[in-house]
Amino acid sequence: MIPSLREVYKEHFRIGAAVSPITIKTQKDLLVSHVNSITAENHMKFEHLQPKEGEFTFEQADEIVHFALSNNMVVRGHTLVWHNQTPPWMFYDREGKVVGKELLFERLKAHISTVIQRYKGKVYCWDVVNEAVADEGNDLLRISRWSEIAGMEFIEKAFLYAREADPNALLFYNDYNESFPEKREKIYKLVKSLLEKHIPVDGIGLQAHWSLTRPTLEEIRLAIERYASLGVQLHITELDISMFEFDDHRNDLIKPTDQMVDKQAERYDQIFSLFKEYSDVIRNVTFWGIADDYTWLDNFPVKQRKNWPFLFDENHQPKPAFWKVCTC
């Protein structure tokens, strides 16, 4: 019997995993043993919940929520507004012209209130807006359908509609590359400006799609401290530690090298020590999966390239990284 991650960390923060309707079956034993928070990796995104205007398809999201609640796990809602995986109908009117912001906000309100009210009291927090900040350049916001039509206002409206739909749900802004200084300062500036306008942001989600070397521990520490200085809580929302650097497109391995496995173990050990140090502000640490048999990194940034980013291997056995992390 191996230690339960959820039990080891219960005084610090929740331990979560992203799931699909398939992995709640194929990875059920690991999930039930180790996590107390669940996120739908894809099935609560806009394109999955409202593929056509007015036609909501909740079956698979319901299945995931039912799995979580019947196993005494909470649910993180991911995600209400994002530039990816949003159906094109959202941005065009009946004549096929790009919508103005009034119609966009009307549709946004309909989506958010329908979805949040369905899961009121079941989904305890929402990634209301995902990845609105630009990676490069001087612009604060990334260029997207959302920002082209409505500038910053779509972000403000999304949080206001979400608060109106469920006053008890915690509302998060979620992003990646969140620990790199340039993007950290943009995320900080965005959330600070929202808070100054009394937009109800309760937390910042640090996706934490990290590699064996980047971001550095110091960069992660500085990001935690910077975001926490806004008085919001933090969730680690999509943790995985890629065996490959972002620009390393090698595709020759059928299993990780021993050096990779050992480096990953050391990396997870250091990262969880840091999370524990800040467990007063970090309230949830969610992996973007749970075992190496399934990860989105098998197709990103290199298509059809196997990766091994988690604490459990393809056979759901604990890796050296697990044994480093499971002692609190």
Ligand SMILES: Oc1ccccc1CN[C@@H]1C=C[C@@H](O)[C@H](O)[C@H]1O
């Ligand atoms: O790490 C990145 C690099 C470039 C673009 C997006 C990301 C991360 N983007 C995440 C990854 C997978 C999706 O399932 C999540 O919904 C999304 O938030």
